[in-house]
Amino acid sequence: MAASGEGASLPSPASGEDAHRRRVSYFYEPSIGDYYYGQGHPMKPHRIRMAHSLVVHYGLHRLLELSRPYPASEADIRRFHSDDYVAFLASATGNPGVLDPRAVKRFNVGEDCPVFDGLFPFCQASAGGSIGAAVKLNREDADITVNWAGGLHHAKKSEASGFCYVNDIVLAILELLKFHRRVLYIDIDVHHGDGVEEAFFTTNRVMTVSFHKYGDFFPGTGHISDVGSAEGRHYALNVPLSDGIDDATYRDLFQCIIKKVMEVYQPDVVVLQCGADSLAGDRLGCFNLSVKGHADCLRFLRSYNVPMMVLGGGGYTIRNVARCWCYETAVAVGIEPDNKLPYNDYYEYFGPDYSLHIQPKSVENLNTTKEVENIK
Template identity: 65%
Template sequence: MTKFHSDDYVRFLRSIRPDNMSEYNKQMQRFNVGEDCPVFDGLYEFCQLSSGGSVAAAVKLNKQASEICINWGGGLHHAKKSEASGFCYVNDIVLGILELLKYHQRVLYIDIDVHHGDGVEEAFYTTDRVMTVSFHKYGEYFPGTGDLRDIGAGKGKYYAVNIPLRDGMDDESYESIFVPIISKVMETFQPSAVVLQCGADSLTGDRLGCFNLTVRGHGKCVEFVKKYGLPFLMVGGGGYTIRNVSRCWTYETSVALGTEIANELPYNDYFEYFGPDFKLHISPSNMANQNTPEYLEKIKTRLFENLRMLPHAPGVQAQAIPEDAVNDSEDDEDKANPDERLTQAALDKRIAPDNEYSDSEDEGEGGRRDQRSFKGRKRPRLDKLDTKQEKQDVDDKVKLEDATKMDTKGESEKDDKTGITEDMKKDSGLNA
């Protein structure tokens, strides 16, 4: 975490708990923790999982072990170097991009959350190795940044791209601006890896959002970026109507995999949350789209002018590749001391076959907690069989099994007797 965040801030996150908050009043104010970033049990562990997921995904991409990696627990794009913000404590995206930069000269970051990706933009505002592109609601809206005129500074001038949008953005309008802008960015910047923040609060009906996108429209962004065939890291983000967040990221996982999934939701423990239609896809509302074609065209024209100012594909001086942030060796478990407990990271990497025991307390039919699987085999009732032949077959099968058992038992007893006799002979000296 300290690859980006300050040591003091990370130490604070590791130490703060709900039961000792009174001891950290000054630090809580300093690090902006306590209001929209509350303290909760397991806060530091959550930060570890979120950031570790994105860093480990970046290592996978760097090693070419995967073409696409997903961390739906990441995407916390508001967190700053020494400050929490907007429900975000540790910026896993920045940490993941820093890891990608060890192997990739240029990394493209795209943000389709309804809120501006201010934390990521700020982290790379003065570099030409990362281009940040954010599509977001702009105006009197959190975090209040992301103006069209915010374009980066120093070496990073024109490498920050902001698309400020208005309420009611629908699928058609979003696609009309997303596709041409990303196409131009790809042509000009020529990244060798892409990170896409898939915040689901840009969906219609979100409690904190104000756009009107459907799951399918949101997923078209994933589909379009995937077509470029670059190393691709997908992360989560915002989303405050939970049933739609799960719909969205389920669908986008299928898009990443290139797999079609049915609109009818399968029955599961949370099935009732998806009523009354119990469908994967959602319909847009009747809210007005304030993003007129003229307004969107004006944004595109301005951004294309900025992109023309960029040198094509800036070069980077060759340097030694730093050590990976995460040891992702596949044979770690084989080399591990069998007398030592595996780390949580090693356990998480294990893949259990379908027929292997697990620790689940609620396994269903056929599971190890299904008492029926421990009952002995019962002989079928003969009165339930339809024909004489079926009855005869059952009788023959049972007789054969009984005969086999008797033969086995006889052999075992014979061996035992033989063994005792030989021992007795040795003890008595008869073989001398």
């Protein structure tokens, strides 16, 4: 896949720890941007195609192993999800007239999680990328794997939730557990990573850490006192935050907590969910992170040199999602791209400044120093 002649020249390597090259395997299904949740729905798979276009026009694809995911089979998906739910998803069509109203209620599809044309192939592509990313790490064929179509952290065993139908993250972690004793899952989406936490709530082989907005906010879970149960007690960690958190506060908290987690838990592999709805100005989010501030989480984890899977997630101001995931792809390979965007297939989306980075908003950070210190 060649970059267009108008693409930027290859950016210079970042300095210091970041300059150490990693073998990065990047999963992308070219049809992913064609799926459509419906008129007015905030979840737009098109954002993944926009991010990919930036990756290519920056020339980053030359530094990656590009893989097209195999679609996850029904059997693959049943490793976590219930048989009847998978059968429903596989047979669902975009024609609402043929849907059983009882199934609609039972499996929680409808307004937030509509049954749209191509729903199951969309789920298969998302999950196939994350399972494929896990297999690459299991075989030690890559140091970092990336699947921006993954990260759908709200899906439950037998129901859809929060725009998510198949929990690709849980499926990927189950694959990783075949070869790794301990998996660390970290979630920086503005919403609590409830589906992943719930799936591994009673095991110590997976530790889940979620940084999220808490209080009168979907999905309503993720209190600081929710720590796991049985063998999993103290292996779920929740970091509840308030509106307006900025780069400096987030970075301080993230690095303090994750440093301790890495020392104590010593994971064999890390899975990072990079939901971009924690960025400033997100249509559904309420945090105030810049693209650089968001990517600092990935940069910090990368410095540990532990095998890592990097996934997408939420993100509803799609021009900023594309910016963020392109920049984080660059961070994964150890490159600092130019702030001036190369001409690309969706150039008009990025006006009027046509830059990679975004400015935080002038909003109050409601996370007081005292609250942040208490969380630590």
